Amino acid sequence: MSVHFNDSFPSSDGAAPWGRRQVLAALAAGLVSTGALAQKQYDPGASDTEIRIGMSMPYSGPVSSYGIIGKVNDAYFKMVNERGGINGRQVRFVSYDDQYNPAKATEVVRRMVEQDEVLAVYGNLGSAANAGLMRYMHAKKVPHILLGVGAERFSDPASFPWTMPFMPSYDAEGRLYAQNILKTKPDARIAVLYQNDDFGKDLLKGLKAGLGDKAKTMIVGEASFEISDPTVDSQIIKLQGSGANVFVNFATARFAAQAIRKVWDIGWRPDQQYLTYVSAYVKMTLEPAGLDKSKGIMAMAFFKDAVQPRWANDPATQEFLAFMKKYAPGEDVTNAASVYGYCVAQTMAHILKQSGDRLTRENVLKQAASLKDFRPGLLLPGLAMNTSPTDYWPFGALQLVQFNGKEFEPIGQSIAVR
Template sequence: MPVAISRVAIASAAFALFAASSSGALAQKKYDTGATDTEIKIGNIMPYSGPASAYGVIGKTEAAYFKKINDAGGINGRKINFISYDDGYSPPKTVEQARKLVESDEVLFIFNPLGTPPNSAIHKYMNSKKVPQLFVATGATKWNDPANFPWTMGWQPNYQSESRIYAKFLLKEKPDAKIAVLYQNDDYGKDYLKGLRDGLGAKAASMIIAEESFETTEPTVDNHIVKLKSTGADVFVDIATPKFAAQAIKKVAEIEWKPLHILNNVSASIGAVIKPAGFENSQGIISATYLKDASDPQWDNDPGMKQFYDFMTKDFPEGNKLDGSTVVGYGVSQTLVEVLKKCGDDLTRENVMKQAASLKDFRTEVLLPGIMIDTSPTDFAPISQLQLMRFKGEKWDLFGDVISGDVGG
């Protein structure tokens, strides 16, 4: 009998010791470089100068949002240290800044670096270092490739999805269209063009009658617009970043070309593109969106947009709420905060990617109604739905249903 009691006692003691050590392990904080009990160090690369400098406001919006979060106590008690560098939209400079952030500043990850050519330049580097390249600010389809690039994830709808939606619209509304395409001669422009061709399918060869590419080093796209008008096209697909999109809208009006003008979402900002190009020159332009438009009075009493307006007034008063890029910066920052909250005390790079790849029906309230953020270990495309819109007066009017243009990686 005493032997039996001692065995039970030993077993109980062993179990108690195991339970204590297990709970200790569960409660243990786990950090990679860039995270501590008090700080989460995040890197960012933006074109504050150069041909895509209109997008620099995204980084400024993010900095203001993270300051707001820090002022409220941070995330799980940790303050965000947001380090943002300028690359001038120049891929060699992007490489330099990424190395600085990873190897010198020792950030936990790089968040929302902007531009397809810049991100392409650091794609392999980030994955070889196993440092997250998270929620990149470009819709290139290749960011959704978890099998080959498990450390890179996009955020916005991919360019091919968006182009397929335009193709669906044209096949239905203008099946005999003669389409002229202007596109930026890089991965971003070619991705949109591929989506358009694929979406038109067998009719692409007969419907697309002209394609003109341009370099971001060119001062203007005016000569390309004149050339495209001469083809007799009645649809103009405008795949350009803000500076060149504004030039194209102006030139189309100046030479009195009257095509159906389809403008890619990345240049649909009223503040950065439409207003500078002239409201009178922009009537009837068609684009697609996934975010609420801060200039649209229909959202004035929307609870989510009221929070955005409050943020702009209190935390980013120098920002322009009519610039769609401020809404982008706000929405993607909210998504990152959700991921970091889900990480808890496990702030390893692996867990950051794990949580980013397990978002289910998440909404930042600047998304259009009906659009959700969903990811999985095999699907790194958080947003895949958009809604068409037409420019009228001084604002965009949404029309039709929310459409999915899903494209795999």
């Protein structure tokens, strides 16, 4: 930045004009405010012309259907660059396949940080993979933000300030299901299928906490599964034998679909079924399971499913569909993870824009922890994102929805989770 001085400036107290040498001397002594003359600040991954950001994503492996999140982010920043970039800088999106494998995720993120020198890593999926990266990212002081996780350990600003979730708390989600069960079916006998990792365990912990003292008598069956298991058929047969009349399905999309279909096929007819928001997608989960087998299932939600009829005339949905058609024409717009990815991209773009010319890792983290009623266009009505240096959870409320055979429809008003 160059600064041009006139031969003299009027002094603030009406005294004789200052000469050039006096001004320079005052600046050196800190006697003149330099706020307007502040220099741009950069860390690795940023410059006058470019911002490099990284994302690890399962483009292959057992949950490859979520890989569309990374593809949508790549397309989104191509659109941003075509429109002039962010604060005049082009965004370089760096992404590698982690196969939903913690060891592979560590390998590719280290590559992004140490070789590609990204300014920040964001949007990575999976509790196990991200947990394995927390100490590394903390040591390197690289933002590890907007993560596709909701386990409690990822919102711990006192111990791990560089790590921040994007998804709502799994524990809080489990508590909301417990509240609904206690309200609508207080004599319920509950069976729970859960993934054997932070994701499933935190949901189960929240469910039990929400049920309180009644958890010991109301939960009559529990069955876990590994992400490497071929099916969950044996677990569903076991849970049916518990005599439960409420089935709680804490599984990612592929296994959630298997469970719904198996429940139906063996003739088990629970009075109520609950599905975690991670899998509450019509195209990804309920269609493979069978729409007729899925009717009545309840879930929590925080963003719109762009292909549902109820959002056909929604301006933000139309904007998203137009974006997908132009910038990601080969991707499946019916995969609702594309909407999630779009929301992540919008949020990251907002954080970078708010960072201005101070593109340091510390400032990017500060902006991520300072969201105030930020609303990506595809959030459900009534919801907004808010974060603070002491509370990294971005969503303070969720919406209970129920599948009517065609789409999820809202039940009542949004429910506070904290």
